[in-house]
Amino acid sequence: MYKRRFFASLTALALAAGLVMTPANAAFTDTQDHWAENAITKWSEEYGLITGYEDGTFRPDNSITRGAFAGILDRFLKYTVVSPASTFSDTAGTYWETSILKLHAAGVYLGTDGAALPGNSITRQQAVTMIARAFGITGTSTALPYTDAGKIASYAQAPIAEMTARGYITDCADGNFRPTDPITRAEIVNIMNNMVQVLIQDTQAYTGNIPGTVLINSTQGAYLTSMHITGDLILAPGVQDTVTLEDVIVDGQIRNFSPVTPTITSANDPDVPSEEPEQPQQPEGGQGGGTTTPGIRPEDVYTPGATTGEYIQYSGKSYPVYADAEPIALYDGDFYWEGDRLVYTGREFDTRFGIDVSAYQNRASQNQTIDWEAVANDGVEFAMVRVGLRGYSNGNLLSDAFYRQNIEGAMAAGIETGVYFFAQAITVEEAIEEADFVISLLDGLEIDGPVAYDWEMHDSTYRVYGTTPEMATACAAAFCQRIEEAGYAAMVYAGQYVSYIKYDQGALAPYLYWYPEYKSTSSEKLYPTFYYQMDYWQFSSSCTIDGIGGRVDANIQFIR
Numbered sequence: 001m002y003k004r005r006f007f008a009s010l011t012a013l014a015l016a017a018g019l020v021m022t023p024a025n026a027a028f029t030d031t032q033d034h035w036a037e038n039a040i041t042k043w044s045e046e047y048g049l050i051t052g053y054e055d056g057t058f059r060p061d062n063s064i065t066r067g068a069f070a071g072i073l074d075r076f077l078k079y080t081v082v083s084p085a086s087t088f089s090d091t092a093g094t095y096w097e098t099s100i101l102k103l104h105a106a107g108v109y110l111g112t113d114g115a116a117l118p119g120n121s122i123t124r125q126q127a128v129t130m131i132a133r134a135f136g137i138t139g140t141s142t143a144l145p146y147t148d149a150g151k152i153a154s155y156a157q158a159p160i161a162e163m164t165a166r167g168y169i170t171d172c173a174d175g176n177f178r179p180t181d182p183i184t185r186a187e188i189v190n191i192m193n194n195m196v197q198v199l200i201q202d203t204q205a206y207t208g209n210i211p212g213t214v215l216i217n218s219t220q221g222a223y224l225t226s227m228h229i230t231g232d233l234i235l236a237p238g239v240q241d242t243v244t245l246e247d248v249i250v251d252g253q254i255r256n257f258s259p260v261t262p263t264i265t266s267a268n269d270p271d272v273p274s275e276e277p278e279q280p281q282q283p284e285g286g287q288g289g290g291t292t293t294p295g296i297r298p299e300d301v302y303t304p305g306a307t308t309g310e311y312i313q314y315s316g317k318s319y320p321v322y323a324d325a326e327p328i329a330l331y332d333g334d335f336y337w338e339g340d341r342l343v344y345t346g347r348e349f350d351t352r353f354g355i356d357v358s359a360y361q362n363r364a365s366q367n368q369t370i371d372w373e374a375v376a377n378d379g380v381e382f383a384m385v386r387v388g389l390r391g392y393s394n395g396n397l398l399s400d401a402f403y404r405q406n407i408e409g410a411m412a413a414g415i416e417t418g419v420y421f422f423a424q425a426i427t428v429e430e431a432i433e434e435a436d437f438v439i440s441l442l443d444g445l446e447i448d449g450p451v452a453y454d455w456e457m458h459d460s461t462y463r464v465y466g467t468t469p470e471m472a473t474a475c476a477a478a479f480c481q482r483i484e485e486a487g488y489a490a491m492v493y494a495g496q497y498v499s500y501i502k503y504d505q506g507a508l509a510p511y512l513y514w515y516p517e518y519k520s521t522s523s524e525k526l527y528p529t530f531y532y533q534m535d536y537w538q539f540s541s542s543c544t545i546d547g548i549g550g551r552v553d554a555n556i557q558f559i560r
Contacts, residue, residue, distance in 0.1 A: 028058040036060055036186035039193035047199050049075045050189055060189075063182035067096030067118030069127060070109055072188065073134050074099040077257070078217050078238020081105040088116040106237065108133045124187070125156035125179035128169065131191060132159035135234065136255055141165035143544060146177040153179065167364035167549025168194045197231065197363075200224075203241075211401050212363050213252065216243060221260065224248050228398060230359040235260065249391055251360055296428035298474035301481075305506010312531050314500045322506035326533045330558075335526040340543050341554060342519065342526065349558040354382035355545060356420065356538070356553045362402040364550030372409035374547025382416040382449055382557060384514075387441050389422035390434060395463055397437050407445050418449025420493060420514075423479065424464050425455065431475035435482035442488075450491040450512050453479045455498065472502040480511045496530060505532055514538065514555075534558070 028044075031037045040058055044050050050072060052058040064072075079102035087104055088111055091097040100116050103109035108130050109116065122130075131137070141161040144152060152160060156179065163169050171187050172178075197212025205223045213231030216222045221241030225248070232252035235243060239258035256262065305325070311318040334346035344351045355375070362368045375383070385406045388399040400406075403419070410417040421438050425431035431453075438451060453476055457464045464472070480490035491512035494503060499515070515534035518541055519526055528537050536557050543554035 028052050029056045031058050031060055034060050034186065036190045036193075039189045040186065042193060043189050047201070049199075050185065058185065060186035061184050063121040064185055064188065065096075065118060066109075066116065066120050066122045066126070067094060067100060069122045069130070069183075069188070070099040070103050070118075071096050073108065073130065074102055076192070076215070076217065077106075077134060077236040078219060079103065079106055080238055080240070087111075089114050091116045091118060094118050103130070103134070106134070121182035123180050124177065124183045125153055125160065127183040127188060128163055128191070129156045129159045131195075132163055135195065136257065137162055137166070137168075139165065140542065144177075145175075146172060147175045148177055148179070151179050152177060163191075165544070165550055167366065170194060170366050196234070209401065211359065211368065230401060231363050235262065247391070251358065296474075296478070298428070298468075298470040301428055301474040302477040302504070302507040305504050305509065307506070312500060314496065319500045321531070322504065322509070324509040325505035326509075328528065328530060328533045330527045330533070330537075332525060332527055337521055337526075340540065342539050342556065344556060344558075349560055351559065352381040352557040353379055354384065354416075354536075354555045354557060355380055355543065355548075356384035356386070356555060357406055357548070358386035359401045361548050361550060361552060362406070365548055368402070370406060370409060371547030372406075372413035372415065375410070375545055376413040376415050378546035380415055380545060382418065382555075383410045384418045384420050384449065384452060384555070385410065387419040387421055387438055390424040390430075395424060395426075395430070397434070399441055403441065404445065407447060411445075411447070416449045417447050418451060418489075418491070419447060420452035420454050420491075423453050423455040423475070424462065425475040425479070426464055426467055426471070428471075428474050428478045431478040432482050435479045435486075438483070439486045439488075447488070450489040451483045452491040452493045452512075452514055453483075454493040455502075456494075457498065457502070467502070469502050469504065472498070473504040473507050476503060477507055480508075491535070499530065499532075512536070 028040070031040050034040070040060060044052060044058065081102065082098065083101040083105040085092060085097070085101065087101060091100050096118050100109055100118060104111070111117070137159065139162040141164070142158070143165065144157060144161050145164065160169070160177065168191055171190055195213060196215045198210050198214045200206055200214060200216045200222050201218050203218055203220050203222055205225055207224070207226045210227065210229045213234065214229050215234045215236060217236035217238055219238050219240050221239060221243050223244045225246040227248045229248065230251045233250045233254045235256040235258040237257045239260050241260065243260055243262040245262050254262070305322040307320040308323050310321040312321060329348045330346065335342045335344055341353065357370065361370060365371070385403055386400045387403045388397065390397050407417055407419070419438065419442065421434060423431070423434050425434055455464065455472065455476060457467070476492050480492065483490040489512060491514050492503070492508050493514040493516070495516050499505070512535040513532070514536040515528060515530050516538035517528045517530065519539050528534065536555050538553055538555045540554040542551040545552045
């Protein structure tokens with residue numbers, strides 16, 4: 001459902017550790033009521049990365065030189081490698097020489113015809129391109145939703161498109177990017193503030209719920225524990241000592257530009273599952289494949305599905321075909337691309353277009369708020385909202401920071417709204433606990449879509465690693481049974497690995513099924529290659545939707 005996770009247990013220690021989430025009032029004489037006031041206060045007063053002037057002003061609308069801009073990026077990322085002094089023809093003896101040469105060594109500051117032009121004002125397209133290089137911002141976005149897009153230089157088009165798609169550029173209310181205008185101090189601060197929620201500059205222990213991206217630039221390393229980061233975790237090039245991540249969940253990516261390999265006690269999951277042991281492992285305390293003490297047994301929850309005697313070949317092994325699970329009725333030629341959306345042209349089903357969202361989409365959207373009216377006007381007919389998750393390390397339950405806001409917004413816009421829960425149950429009791437947690441979160445919210453159980457396993461760091469197929473199926477069935485007892489429609493979300501290896505498809509046939517398999521314009525097969533017919537197909541993780549910043553998972557519902 002979403003990639004690269006760590007787990008967090010949340011505490012109030014975030015404030016004690018200095019993770020101030022709301023900046024205090026600005027201390028400058030010329031920033032009161034300025035559109036970037038809060039961002040200026042945060043990055044100047046709290047973090048000291050962009051300072052004001054001796055007369056008490058910040059001069060937010062002033063331009064900035066290329067050299068001074070290099071100094072800002074150097075303060076953010078603390079580069080250590082320096083290019084030779086002879087690299088540029090015009091930097092010797094200038095104030096920003098060292099910062100410029102550091103950024104050149106990092107491939108960020110390229111210069112023009114051998115000159116750095118340190119005293120020239122830096123333009124908006126130059127600044128955004130350098131920020132993208134510095135933070136490794138790359139991707140497939142090519143859309144430039146600006147009326148003056150034709151004026152953007154070719155070298156800057158991809159960085160600006162990607163930075164825009166991720167919700168980092170929010171100062172173009174009139175629809176113009178203004179690529180050759182000098183960028184202002186306020187505009188720089190605003191972009192950096194959109195990109196980074198919290199900066200860690202020292203080695204004291206940090207913990208807490210961070211609704212955004214965390215940047216570590218402490219040269220002496222850092223210690224993060226019991227933390228949930230809904231964005232990315234970035235290690236700056238200047239980090240030179242140990243970074244310890246203990247029970248930390250990152251909804252986005254870990255981007256490591258430092259020479260340090262983090263010490264991780266709860267690791268990121270790769271995209272492809274690793275091989276599991278033939279016999280479930282049983283660590284102390286029962287973690288991994290079930291408990292060491294008797295509980296509700298799989299046979300108490302479901303009856304194994306009848307098989308046809310035929311087999312499916314997957315990953316070099318054979319798996320039985322279940323009689324009660326309907327074979328797929330989607331074929332080559334049933335779909336075509338319309339922009340970044342697949343359209344169904346077959347005759348077997350009626351279809352609807354929908355999306356699924358989590359805190360990531362809120363973080364990428366302006367003011368961390370999805371414009372659900374705009375979403376509805378863009379043709380979205382249903383939405384699946386992440387309501388919560390169980391950490392795959394120590395198993396604590398956590399709600400999504402924006403689930404209620406998203407549910408209420410989608411429902412108010414007339415969009416059918418369901419929810420999904422990232423599950424990590426290793427016993428039937430835990431699956432029931434997860435279902436009851438979801439039901440409690442939905443109290444007072446009249447959703448009209450299904451409730452999905454998203455149980456995933458990628459490698460041995462997942463607490464569900466080694467869970468037997470019988471127990472995995474029992475957990476899914478128990479969750480769904482509890483959800484339907486509460487009056488909701490239950491649904492199971494699973495890719496091919498879990499669907500074939502872990503789940504008895506016959507036992508789960510009574511419930512809706514949601515299957516992910518991503519396609520692109522280069523895909524040879526524009527249809528799902530799963531054996532069974534799904535009710536919902538998550539066909540993309542990179543759709544663009546009006547009203548939502550960044551990329552969005554896109555889905556088709558099949559209705560008979």
